[in-house]
Amino acid sequence: MLKMAMQSYGTNVVLDLVNVRGGFPTRNWQSGVFEFAEEISGQALTDKVLTREVACFACPIACGRGTEIKKGKYAGHKGEGPEYETVGTFGGMCYVSDMEAITMAGYLCNEYGLDTISAGSTERLGQRDRQADCGKINRTGSGRYYSGYMGLSEEVAF
Numbered sequence: 001m002l003k004m005a006m007q008s009y010g011t012n013v014v015l016d017l018v019n020v021r022g023g024f025p026t027r028n029w030q031s032g033v034f035e036f037a038e039e040i041s042g043q044a045l046t047d048k049v050l051t052r053e054v055a056c057f058a059c060p061i062a063c064g065r066g067t068e069i070k071k072g073k074y075a076g077h078k079g080e081g082p083e084y085e086t087v088g089t090f091g092g093m094c095y096v097s098d099m100e101a102i103t104m105a106g107y108l109c110n111e112y113g114l115d116t117i118s119a120g121s122t123e124r125l126g127q128r129d130r131q132a133d134c135g136k137i138n139r140t141g142s143g144r145y146y147s148g149y150m151g152l153s154e155e156v157a158f
């Protein structure tokens with residue numbers, strides 16, 4: 001059962017379970033319940049960006065996600081992920097429910113060799129420093145959070 005779930009939805013399969021138990025990082029842990037969880041859940045990831053399953057050598061579970069951004073500003077970018085932790089920090093922690101933006105943030109972290117938990121948490125602090133409207137959900141990938149992800153990831157990496 002767990003194997004099938006991990007294979008079908010990757011590590012992000014746990015998002016719904018964690019969220020319903022009140023343990024999903026939301027708005028810098030101001031809450032443990034993200035009201036837009038269904039937009040960034042394992043099912044949403046599968047529907048929006050998944051292109052193939054990815055396995056470590058000889059692993060029958062294949063929890064890795066081969067993905068491609070299919071719409072929006074970064075359409076055409078391909079890579080792996082996001083994992084649950086990436087969705088947790090760049091998604092709930094930053095109060096963003098845009099799966100494409102979260103996926104792009106994960107790609108940047110992969111490219112720059114950044115840990116996504118640290119980078120996503122730092123991005124949240126960056127939102128505060130930029131006095132971004134952290135209390136308002138970003139669901140559409142308007143560009144502001146994309147820009148934040150890009151700028152911050154480059155600042156941290158270099």
Ligand code: SF4
Nearest residue numbers: 055056059061062063
């Ligand atoms: S070995 Fe790799 S593919 Fe298999 S469950 Fe672990 S992380 Fe996922």
